[in-house]
Amino acid sequence: MNQELSDEALQDLYSWIDEIKLSRPKRNISRDFSDGVMAAELVKHFFPKLVDLHNYTPAHSTQQKLSNWSMLNRKVFFRLNFHVPDDTVKKITLSNPGSIEPVLCALRQKIEERKARTVSYCTKDLECFTTENENAMTENGPVTLENSNKKAGPIKKTQKSNPPVVLGENVDPAFRLLLEEKEQALQALQETVEILQTKVSRLEHLVHLKDLRIEDLTKHLENLNPSASHSGMSQTDSDWKNKQPENVGTETL
Structure with a gap:
């Protein structure tokens, strides 16, 4: 996380950030992200349920900035399998040039990884759901109708139906x-x-x-x-x- 980024990587990072609508204009990235609020907004843009923006107060004081970043580490970043070291947090809160870019680059990678996992889990779970439904239909036997001489009535199965399939008993959060x-x-x-x-x-x-x-x-x-x-x-x-x-x-x- 402390490694320097190439010019190409920096430009790619800046372009990625520019595509995301944030609450404040982007002027100086070191100062913009020093209080952690815009970092919280980045995560919320992709995973709204992970972040409650009311917990993060725009700040000028170093103490409040440290508090915001500490809360991000505890409540948000750990769910992305991500953590910003204390020494790096101190540099960020002081708006040291070059301190925030590696963190945002690593955070971007974690966001992309979680998005990929989410898509993968969705695909696997839907495949499992489809297979279980097909098996349930096979076990229940064919669907039959009432005697054709009687008035049309509800569809009746030859056997008792299994309980409805509950989606995601072991589904990832x-x-x-x-x-x-x-x-x-x-x-x-x-x-x-x-x-x-x-x-x-x-x-x-x-x-x-x-x-x-x-x-x-x-x-x-x-x-x-x-x-x-x-x-x-x-x-x-x-x-x-x-x-x-x-x-x-x-x-x-």
Whole structure:
């Protein structure tokens, strides 16, 4: 962890860090990571369940920085089979140039290893799950239907079914963690959908009220227009009648 990195390795590391969205702008890597907060954010980006960011306080004091790194070692890094020595931590908290890069490089490697293990465990566990299901179906025998002369009913098996296969009795915690993350993401999406559905319902109600108001105003206008039209016609008829006798008299003579 104390070995110097080549320029190529450093550039690759910086590019990797730049791809990750962190809470603070990246200006000087030695100072940026000195309090351990951004290191915690790095791990949380890949494994959200491993890190509780509320435990890590942005700090300028060396004591708080040491506390953050100590907590990272105890609560996070050990789950990645990773540890930062005390002397290295002291150099990091003092923002010594070149002290953080080897640590981040080693941390990146541990993150990649855990990701690879997670994928491997997922694949193996799913293969095992599929095999066990196939075996259970074979042992239970073929599925049969009720007598064709009777009304269609539920499917009946010739033997009692085995208890449902429980996924992951001996599954690695990494796989359990992955499942929990997926469940949390699904729950968050469901909550978002419910919120959007509520907003849509409210908007539909508002549109309905607007339509009723427009309909009411339209009827009101229709009731006013015939009165005005009738008044105009009455005045015209009156004028015509006043002139009519004179014309009739002329024609009679």
